Amino acid sequence: MLYQSTREGKSTHSAAEAILAGLALDGGLFTPDCIPKLSLQEIDKMKRQSYQDKAMTILSLFLDDFPKDVLSKCVQNAYNQTTFDHPDIAPLVKLTDDISVLELYHGPTCAFKDIALQILPHLLMSSASLQKDDRIYVILVATSGDTGKAALSGFKDVENTKILVFYPDAGVSEIQKLQMVTQEGGNLKVIAVRGNFDDTQTGVKKIFSDETLRSQLEDKHYRFSSANSINWGRLAPQIVYYFSSYCDLLQRQEIELGEEINFVVPTGNFGNILAGYFAKQMGLPIHRLICAANKNNVLTDFINTGIYDRNREFNKTISPSMDILISSNLERLLFLLCKDASEVRGYMKDLSEKGRYKVSEQMIKTIQKLFWSSCSNDEETIQRIHSTYKEKDYLMDTHTGVAMDIYYKYLADTADKHKTVIVSTASPFKFNSSVAKAILPDDIVKESGEIALLTKLSDESGMQIPAGLKDLDKKPVLHQDVVEKSNMQDSVSEFLDL
Ligand SMILES: *Cc1c(COP(=O)(O)O)cnc(C)c1O
Numbered sequence: 001m002l003y004q005s006t007r008e009g010k011s012t013h014s015a016a017e018a019i020l021a022g023l024a025l026d027g028g029l030f031t032p033d034c035i036p037k038l039s040l041q042e043i044d045k046m047k048r049q050s051y052q053d054k055a056m057t058i059l060s061l062f063l064d065d066f067p068k069d070v071l072s073k074c075v076q077n078a079y080n081q082t083t084f085d086h087p088d089i090a091p092l093v094k095l096t097d098d099i100s101v102l103e104l105y106h107g108p109t110c111a112f113k114d115i116a117l118q119i120l121p122h123l124l125m126s127s128a129s130l131q132k133d134d135r136i137y138v139i140l141v142a143t144s145g146d147t148g149k150a151a152l153s154g155f156k157d158v159e160n161t162k163i164l165v166f167y168p169d170a171g172v173s174e175i176q177k178l179q180m181v182t183q184e185g186g187n188l189k190v191i192a193v194r195g196n197f198d199d200t201q202t203g204v205k206k207i208f209s210d211e212t213l214r215s216q217l218e219d220k221h222y223r224f225s226s227a228n229s230i231n232w233g234r235l236a237p238q239i240v241y242y243f244s245s246y247c248d249l250l251q252r253q254e255i256e257l258g259e260e261i262n263f264v265v266p267t268g269n270f271g272n273i274l275a276g277y278f279a280k281q282m283g284l285p286i287h288r289l290i291c292a293a294n295k296n297n298v299l300t301d302f303i304n305t306g307i308y309d310r311n312r313e314f315n316k317t318i319s320p321s322m323d324i325l326i327s328s329n330l331e332r333l334l335f336l337l338c339k340d341a342s343e344v345r346g347y348m349k350d351l352s353e354k355g356r357y358k359v360s361e362q363m364i365k366t367i368q369k370l371f372w373s374s375c376s377n378d379e380e381t382i383q384r385i386h387s388t389y390k391e392k393d394y395l396m397d398t399h400t401g402v403a404m405d406i407y408y409k410y411l412a413d414t415a416d417k418h419k420t421v422i423v424s425t426a427s428p429f430k431f432n433s434s435v436a437k438a439i440l441p442d443d444i445v446k447e448s449g450e451i452a453l454l455t456k457l458s459d460e461s462g463m464q465i466p467a468g469l470k471d472l473d474k475k476p477v478l479h480q481d482v483v484e485k486s487n488m489q490d491s492v493s494e495f496l497d498l
Pocket of ligand 1: 426
């Protein structure tokens with residue numbers, strides 16, 4: 001299988017090359033030139049496999065230039081009892097006869113990014129070795145909070161790599177910040193940027209495409225790559241859990257083979273839900289992919305009108321990992337739907353020049369058949385966390401709270417009876433001050449900091465504080481730099497001694 005840039009339309013790269021490069025030179029995203037299919041019988045067979053074996057089944061179809069033993073090592077190193085605190089890796093929890101929750105947060109940093117970022121460093125290093133490439137890979141990350149820590153945790157002290165993480169100084173939670181600034185490791189650095197996530201992401205994209213910098217890197221035997229969800233090596237592993245949750249429902253005899261189900265996905269950069277689209281195209285019986293947004297509802301408007309318009313106010317919400325106005329992975333969907341790189345180039349040109357584009361009538365009709373979208377604000381989210389906890393004894397984080405709330409909006413709008421999986425993207429402890437507001441008395445929340453609230457939340461819910469969040473305040477702060485967004489490039493030069 002070959003990969004092509006969404007803006008070029010020529011399939012020229014192997015999976016290994018696409019993973020190493022991260023982003024195509026023309027600014028496009030690498031996308032497979034065909035989507036492999038699994039029959040219902042093959043899906044049925046998967047239901048008795050472990051998560052690791054399911055990952056092998058899916059990944060070997062997309063990364064067909066990886067020898068099986070190499071890929072198997074990557075999978076085993078990523079998904080095991082040391083890296084994840086649940087034997088199922090991505091457990092499916094039944095809430096009612098119609099609703100299950102897919103918990104993707106059992107990795108070391110307590111957010112769903114771990115599923116991809118525990119395996120990406122192994123995929124990247126295996127790719128380099130397949131390509132006989134002995135350069136040092138420099139991973140540049142722009143994070144709205146969760147990617148940063150997950151990437152640091154995955155790449156820490158990985159040979160032949162260095163990792164530099166930029167986060168918006170006012171855009172991440174106290175816990176997210178502590179997780180990053182206390183990160184140990186000899187090959188990494190964390191820097192705060194004065195600005196929001198979009199500023200940070202734009203800065204990193206600029207650094208990526210700077211010609212002068214690239215030739216300086218070459219002289220030093222360095223090469224940039226990306227751990228953001230624009231990297232195909234991050235997207236492919238996310239397809240696996242759509243299959244695993246379907247198989248779990250089959251195995252529990254909650255659905256029949258071939259029965260269609262819905263997924264509700266808390267969405268920011270459109271990476272997670274796009275993996276669901278791939279699963280559907282591979283043959284997984286999915287009825288609707290429900291795109292859940294917070295007040296930054298650029299995707300909701302897009303799915304409902306066909307107009308993508310980032311010219312709007314940026315809102316800080318209690319689900320910060322979804323505070324995004326430029327959803328990079330949407331470009332892959334547009335390309336997959338029209339298969340026309342020049343059409344995609346046109347949309348992306350409009351986006352960068354006018355901050356807005358409108359897709360063809362035909363394209364938006366196709367999108368609306370498969371996707372449904374709505375948005376919920378902070379009050380609705382808190383209320384939903386509260387009611388789900390009181391009525392169903394299930395505690396969820398704010399991002400999952402958005403998804404749950406939107407599921408009920410979907411039901412009210414469509415009366416759709418398909419069984420539905422709510423994709424849970426973070427541990428409730430990770431965004432605990434907002435979660436505490438939903439279930440603890442006001443005075444306790446007011447007088448406690450985020451760290452103290454971990455214990456209070458654990459006492460109330462009976463859930464254990466995840467290992468990755470315990471004692472964060474006792475660890476030394478190792479990263480204190482703050483830069484203006486115009487100075488991000490200098491930080492890179494300094495980090496790499498250019
Ligand atoms: C990254 C993230 C999201 C958004 O996922 P995308 O793939 O960017 O759409 C949602 N929730 C949490 C907790 C996240 O970390």
